[in-house]
Amino acid sequence: MTPITIQSDERPAEGPRYRAISGKRQTMGRTAGEALDALNEQSDSESGPSLVIVQQIAADSYFSEAQYQRMEKLMARRNVLTPDELSELEELARQELVAAAERTKAIADALGR
16 A cells, blocks of 8 residues: 655645645645545556545644644744754654554554454
8 A cells, every 4th residue: 555645735826735645646636635536546546445544733642732832843943953953853753653653553453453
């Protein structure tokens, strides 16, 4: 199964747009669903069924509000971080990756896998 990422691509003159990315393929759409549909149209028919999981980027039981707020602050300044702040941001990113794995495990458990 090839992962698909959908990102908001804000362009003030055009309004919000979404970019769907899978490997080297990319598509755009006015909505996340439109971008995903366009990407699926490009894929081969042999890829089989897809499972789409939408995860809002926010604090949850796996990544606290304090962690989320700190990561947001550091990300907003990522071009001017001190070495200590950069290390802190890297650690928060690692913790968010662990949290994402825990979320995925919880979804798999809920599906009985």
